Amino acid sequence: MIEKLAAYLSYPFVRYALIVGVLISLCSAMLGVVLVLKRFSFIGDGLSHVAFGAIAVAAVLGLSNRMLVVLPVTVVSAVLLLRTGQNAKIKGDAAIAMLSVGALAFGYLLMHLFSTSANISGDVCSTLFGSTSILTLTKREVWLCVILSLAVIAVFILFYGRIFAVTFDEDFARATGIRTKRYQLLIAVTIAVIVVLAMNLVGSLLISALVIFPALSAMRLFKSFRSVTVCAAVLSVVCATLGILISILAGTPVGSTVVAVDAAAFGLCCLIRVSRG
Amino acid sequence: MSLIKVTELSCGYEREPVISGLTFKVDRGDYLCIVGENGSGKTTLMKTLLGLIPPLSGTIETGDGLTRTGIGYLPQRTAVQQDFPASCAEIVRSGFQGRKKPFSFLTKEEKQQADAVMDRLGIRNLAGKCFRELSGGQMQRVLLARALCATETLLLLDEPVAGLDPDAAKEMYAAVSTLHKEGIAVIMITHDIDAALQYATHILHVGETVFFDTKACYATHPGKPEPAEKKEVLS
Ligand SMILES: Nc1ncnc2c1ncn2[C@@H]1O[C@H](COP(=O)(O)OP(=O)(O)O)[C@@H](O)[C@H]1O
Numbered sequence A: 001m002i003e004k005l006a007a008y009l010s011y012p013f014v015r016y017a018l019i020v021g022v023l024i025s026l027c028s029a030m031l032g033v034v035l036v037l038k039r040f041s042f043i044g045d046g047l048s049h050v051a052f053g054a055i056a057v058a059a060v061l062g063l064s065n066r067m068l069v070v071l072p073v074t075v076v077s078a079v080l081l082l083r084t085g086q087n088a089k090i091k092g093d094a095a096i097a098m099l100s101v102g103a104l105a106f107g108y109l110l111m112h113l114f115s116t117s118a119n120i121s122g123d124v125c126s127t128l129f130g131s132t133s134i135l136t137l138t139k140r141e142v143w144l145c146v147i148l149s150l151a152v153i154a155v156f157i158l159f160y161g162r163i164f165a166v167t168f169d170e171d172f173a174r175a176t177g178i179r180t181k182r183y184q185l186l187i188a189v190t191i192a193v194i195v196v197l198a199m200n201l202v203g204s205l206l207i208s209a210l211v212i213f214p215a216l217s218a219m220r221l222f223k224s225f226r227s228v229t230v231c232a233a234v235l236s237v238v239c240a241t242l243g244i245l246i247s248i249l250a251g252t253p254v255g256s257t258v259v260a261v262d263a264a265a266f267g268l269c270c271l272i273r274v275s276r277g
Numbered sequence B: 001m002s003l004i005k006v007t008e009l010s011c012g013y014e015r016e017p018v019i020s021g022l023t024f025k026v027d028r029g030d031y032l033c034i035v036g037e038n039g040s041g042k043t044t045l046m047k048t049l050l051g052l053i054p055p056l057s058g059t060i061e062t063g064d065g066l067t068r069t070g071i072g073y074l075p076q077r078t079a080v081q082q083d084f085p086a087s088c089a090e091i092v093r094s095g096f097q098g099r100k101k102p103f104s105f106l107t108k109e110e111k112q113q114a115d116a117v118m119d120r121l122g123i124r125n126l127a128g129k130c131f132r133e134l135s136g137g138q139m140q141r142v143l144l145a146r147a148l149c150a151t152e153t154l155l156l157l158d159e160p161v162a163g164l165d166p167d168a169a170k171e172m173y174a175a176v177s178t179l180h181k182e183g184i185a186v187i188m189i190t191h192d193i194d195a196a197l198q199y200a201t202h203i204l205h206v207g208e209t210v211f212f213d214t215k216a217c218y219a220t221h222p223g224k225p226e227p228a229e230k231k232e233v234l235s
């Protein structure tokens, strides 16, 4: 089996998949802790559907670089969703549900009506579940992904203190002079970037899993914000690597294999917690 | 110049005033207790003082070296997430954030200062503990320590003893009183008129009757709640 693995690793597309997988899972887990604690995890879900709609539009327009459409649309939606989520008058959750299913339906409709591809359901399926796309990444996509992920990680480390303060107690943070709106914006933009990146790895329907599972697993085991964040990041990277390798060896779809490993890790963490009493 | 001078202030949500026509000031060395029934707008007033909600009319001026960001705040208990995974040290240290530049990491001095604050409140042994596993009284002390990291001048406390058992409440009052004697001005919301009369230098009563004066004058004022009413407030 080791030999088989070594043989696969000699292919550049497998190495690309691993690099991208590790970076994306690292970013999504770090931000995931913030999203879960701020009760924002639904936003990741809504955004992934919006990104699906945007991809459909980009595909219909025949754009070669889909990121140019998908990234800005998702960023703008993230900002709008965070705004409405805070507004008590508009039901935030209903607005998000509406937007996300709307984008999903609209995206599929567009693909169906205008797509030139012979295999529409195959296209849709791979956009939703990311079935094979991570193994077909081009060098340019890998670079874009590396740069964006490093930017997300840098933002998180540089603003770590602020992010903790705003996540733990927004009122206190604002009362002591932190411009919390800015950090919300920062968080929203970062989530959008992660969602767009993560579509490459797991497809749009499974992104939430990548964001939520590692954070929840880490919260079963650790008690300080820093250890939860570090544990979530490590766990997520390990699960993504394992998932990608398993999917290559067993020929299973990448995205769902990674998520299955994440879910298994969550179950394990729950067991450890129960056994600790 | 006072630390805070409030003139003809109206505050509330969505243009609907909860409190109006309020005038008072807080100087260095003052200990102001805000009393009044549930829903009379005490929390609303405190949030307006902190700049969390905009005043509907009137002015809030700060002076005597106090800036709007130099205030320490202990929120009403329900406002803080009780299930958050964070160590007490992390929470106390987060009190410094408002005074720091965005990119900067915590310095060694600030960490020592945070330790000193925890010593001062007798919670140094809790530093590595998880916040959500503490008792109510310990949680309030940790949040008080965080507030102390944000200020040396003025503390705003929103019902710091609500939900605490009598012993923990007594300890909390004692801790705040010590800080006041060490030179920090205090504005505290409380339901407990006895404690207000015992510790405060000034009393602000909000509700049907609005009253602001020194403690001595409060005792003789008609706005003072009758004992029966007081019981109702406490229950
Ligand atoms: N976020 C809010 N939006 C609108 N009205 C509010 C909000 N919070 C409190 N209120 C109303 O403002 C009034 C004063 O509330 P509050 O300041 O919390 O009272 P207290 O702290 O004295 O018990 C209450 O009638 C309450 O219903």
Ligand SMILES: [Mg+2]
Residues within 6 Å of the ligand: B042, B043, B044, B076
């Ligand atoms: Mg209140």
